[in-house]
Amino acid sequence: MYDDEEESPNKSKLGCFIKILIALIVVAGVGYFGWWYFQKTQDDRAWENALRNNNVAGYEKYMRDRPDGRYVEAARTVIGRIKQRMAELEKKKAAEAKKAAEAKKKKSSAAVSAARDNLAWNKAITENSIGGYEDYLSSFPEGKFVKQAEAVIANLKRAAKEKENPAVKAFEKAKETGTIEALETFLGEFPDSEQAPEANQELEKLKEAKRAPIIKNEEGVAAYTVGKYEEALKAFEESAGKGYAPGIFNMGLVHERGSGVDADPAKAAEWYKKAAELGDPDAQVNYGHMLEGGEGVEKNVTEAATWYAKAAEQGHGLGQYNLGVLHARGEGVEKDLNRALELFQSAADNGVESAVDSVTLIEKLVPKTKPADVIKP
Missing domain, CATH: 1.25.40.10 (Tetratricopeptide repeat domain)
Structure with missing residues (x-):
């Protein structure tokens, strides 16, 4: 019995010890959870501040304050991206600045070149000689006044040639007039000139062109006379198309009479009027x-x-x-x-x-x- 009573206090002591141990474990657990939750909350707030600032300084501050924080790696990644983006922006700014500088330099160079171009052109105008304009072209092959210089040189050369040979100017005038009379006048004045063969060729072309509608009209008259009205109409159309008054008159006549076509007074009147206006x-x-x-x-x-x-x-x-x-x-x-x-x-x-x-x-x-x-x- 004594032994039982002696064991009973020992068991009681062990039970108390276990309870105390459990209580300590619970308190420690609660304390650790509280500490952990506090650290998490602080970490989250620090990270939110870094996100709100969204710059390198903000993320670096987070990493200094929270070296063991849950977002350290994310902060490093974001810092790397921001620095890369900043580097790209700096590079772009540098390129734009360089481009602007080159454009300014080019503009300045263009202004100087334009001034030199104008100065050289004014000098050529003042001199007003073939050599002067050729010097301008040589110095400024892509200058602003290249076309004018080339035109003036051509005119000066032509004038010089005309001065030496009056037939040149006379032939140019006859060609510009473009009539048989003008070319015949030229050939009468300069029958042995260098331009005479070309003048004869031009004259023959004009005479042939003048004869063509006459011949067509004559073919039409011949066909009409023997009753070949369709053939006549075609010939008259070709003659009229070249502005030959009799051919135009005949177009009016066939439409009035209805020869080869349906009689049409309105069309006949149109053709007659055209020929009348030409003096027929x-x-x-x-x-x-x-x-x-x-x-x-x-x-x-x-x-x-x-x-x-x-x-x-x-x-x-x-x-x-x-x-x-x-x-x-x-x-x-x-x-x-x-x-x-x-x-x-x-x-x-x-x-x-x-x-x-x-x-x-x-x-x-x-x-x-x-x-x-x-x-x-």
């Missing part, structure tokens, strides 16, 4: 006739009289007769029997048979003037 008297009469009757065009007797008058001035019998009729009637023009009589007489002289009877009729209507019976001093 037949076209002037035909266009006037269409205006007078309102065929293919709006009726306009006054304008018809104008075209009859143009033909009459060229001695066209029908133009004279038709204008005389209008004067006799007082249509489109002032009624004037005396003028009508003059026109009918001219038309009769030009072979218009109807005009003979008109003359007789008008003579009966127009009173004869009394001869002068006053003694002349």
